[in-house]
Amino acid sequence: MTKKKKIIATASLAGCFGCHMSFLDIDERILNLIELVEFNKSPINDIKKFTKHCDIGIIEGGCCNDENVHVLKEFRKNCDILISLGECAIMGGLPAMRNGIPLKECLEEAYINGPTVKDVNPQKIIPFDPDIPKILNKVYPCHEIVKIDYFLPGCPPRADLIWNALYALVTGNELLIPYEVFKYD
């Protein structure tokens, strides 16, 4: 009898998808991975909604708006283990550089005063609509909102780190982290 495959879900919140790209950088090892796991909700296979309970949820990006928060909480409910993947999920990352600046100033810079927008937004519109997510007062690391079980740093995390970590987690083998794959940039 073959062992039951572990089920993985992934999401990108306030991130740049770089962590997902790095995930794909495991190259041909993705074939090995597919032997070990099956993917549920994830941009990799474009499954939009959880169709079953998952073993592992991988989160890229921190939370900068209320939609991020909803997705993150949904992951916590549907996954046994949650992993914060990359600097943004772990500590807010570059989006959190706005945390020291009042939100109003950020929005005005982004939509009204910034050099790339000031000539193209004569009506000085800042988007606000019930259909678009509401921006949070600051960018939150994921573990400040729900419990996170593991953290994989990097911007993006090196493919070898992601592979080693997932392989160890799925197979129960010992996790090896060589010095050169453990980086914050």
Next chain:
Amino acid sequence: MSTFVKFIIDGKICLSEEGKQLIEAAKENDIYIPTLCNYPGIPPKGSCRICTVLINNRPATACTTKVTENMDIKTSTPELEDFRKAVIELLFSEGNHFCPSCERSGNCELQALAYKYRIAVSRFPYFFPERTIESWHPKLIKDHNRCILCKRCIRGIKNNEGKTIFAYGRRGQYLEINIDPETSKNISDELAEQAMNICPVGAILVKEKGFITPIGKRKYDYNIIGSEIENQ
């Protein structure tokens, strides 16, 4: 002539000049004791506490302790290692350390220590303090977001007339390092460079310098901090 003394670090018999800073004496004996605030050649302050070791089973900072005959030193018990990790995490929590966008990334001692200890996340809440970047100095940039308040610049850098350039301001969580606008006005390029280099992190930068070394060739890309001492 100086007298030599014999002392023991982690069971290893060591020799050094009497009265030498323990952290430097250990280095002479190929033993690395992690530190952030110590810098060879400038008076120690014992502010980061990372070099805390056990001397005859009592905690003390290796940078402010002078070696004496028969001193028995333990540098790495599980408690000490956990304490060092905690201090590094506290520094990451307290400031705004956005490594991916920092000029010093790869050459930063705080980051290098965090790599050494494989710190993936701080166990303490992140503060995201509101801090400023001083860009109005003629040669230097002072980024308070990254400053770990180790005092190296305060202790190690004076202007040509021997006057203070850097000094502490305020206290506690609002502690900061200020630059004197007068005494820093006419500093030489060499001194500006020295100030940048004495800073363990990217809090003091020389304008128009940064990201010079490509990723892969930076100091700590492949080499663990302290390995140059241990592998001699």
Next chain:
Amino acid sequence: MGNTINAVIKKYNGDETRLMDILLDIQTELGYISDWTIEQISKALDIPAVEIIQTLSFYHFFHREPKGKYTIYLNDSVVSNFNGKDEVKKAFEEEAGIKFGQVTPDGLIGLFETSCIGMSDQEPAALINEQPFPSLTPEKAKKIIRMMKDGKSIEDIKGNKYGEGNNSHYLMRSLVNNNIQERGPVIFSDYTPGEAIKKIVKELSSTDIIEEIKKSYLRGRGGAGFPTGLKWEIARKAQGDIKYIFCNADEGEPGTFKDRVILTELPKLVFEGMVIAGYAVGAKYGILYLRNEYRYMRDYLEHVLQEMRDDGLLGKFIGGKKGFDFDIRIQCGAGAYVCGEESALIESAEGKRGEPRDRPPFPVESGYLNKPTVVNNVETFCTAVKIILYGSEWYNRMGTKESRGTKVLSVSGDCERPGIYEVEWGFSVNDILRKAGAKTHEILAVQVGGPSGSCISEKEFGRVLAYEDLATGGSLIIIGKKRNLIKDVVLNFQHFFMEESCGSCVPCRVLTVVYKKIIEKIVRGEGKSSDIENLQKWSVYMKNNRCGLGQTATNPTITAIKNFKYLFDESVKNNSESFNTSFNEDEAVKEYIEIFNKK
């Protein structure tokens, strides 16, 4: 203005080690220290402005901008809060038309809060232009503000109902009461100034004094309990042409006010003790480091010093003995609890930030201006005088084996008779509670030794006050069952340590903030049981800080958790570990929505 600055600097001979006095005097004259003033001082002393700011910005009573013609510092201590500080605060705000932290637009009144000002026996209290206003009520607060608006002087606002004893002295005229509830056989027994000096001049050598003090087993009364005789002996043997005697009157531990009362009623006893220490150690200079909160006593204390000089008890040829010279100056602080740590106190007296030094060297070897320096507590000096007068045998008959003699206690909080009690070491907490008129069945906890001490429960009220059991610098804050221990006590103390950390050591600087944040979270009902575990676990990191403040700064939390775990557990029991209750989505999007609502 320039003239004032130059005159002050001249008064101190342009000596940068007197920067504290220079700044204090200039602020007294000009109200605050502006950037322009800093520049002038910088030029006159020939030191960079950044160095002046380094000292100035360390102390919370120095202002760099106007803080009002009348500056009100309302005490934010635990007991002040017990006794209705919030209502007084509200009354000040309503009558002045501003919030705390602000100055009225006309620059007349500034409202601020401050850490414990040493008035826990008569709270709520405030300092107004350095004058203490104890036992405030909302009515009194309103009246004070109205009088300010009418342009009345501080003296007028104080009125003429001065406190008992020397508080009514014409140079003090303070509203403070002594509240001496029990006079013990050592400090508060009969005393004739100069008798001990006469005795040593006649019959004792410096080594005789040290021997006698050693035989008495006198230990430092500041809390650490270092043997006084040994300290004096090391200082006497230390190399140095000049030596100093410091009296530590930077009584900042919240809940402690004994030095206030001793300095008010027995200043000569304190100074005589310093003279004796000077004689024993071979020092000719003494400095009384007086906390800024007690600066209202300064003129009176200066007057007392002059009286002693006139009586031949200070100055040259003390007691008529050739070569016995000793004089004392008063150094005022400017608001920093950490200066109660002896090496920080020395740094401060040298005109610097009150940052504790690395040790060794210890102050007895290299202290003030790098000379051998003895630092002792107010009460220690007083005790030494009595030991010299009546002998160590007499002294050894009191107290316990490890703790001889008596201790002056500051008792405050939920009891009928707060105030000063001089008792023999070895009394139990229960004994003190009884004396103070606290009903045991109404008491939840007692904070022994201030925030850096421990918060004990009824189970431990049988423990005795002594170095070998409950060591204490002398304060007991009685906490009634009607109080919310975590909110009213633990949070206040953690806030205090966060405010008072000098910031030099990383664990103290950062963890004091972390602890305060987590306690706040628990008080809001958003804590998790893992938070409580972490609070207990992380306090070990504090042990590696440089000074006593840092090493004990999480004691309020961990001793409260140890003895009142059920209160903490109760407050987190409904919260999940998987979803952080502390993250509130509605709160987090509020700022965004408000930006558009305003448009």
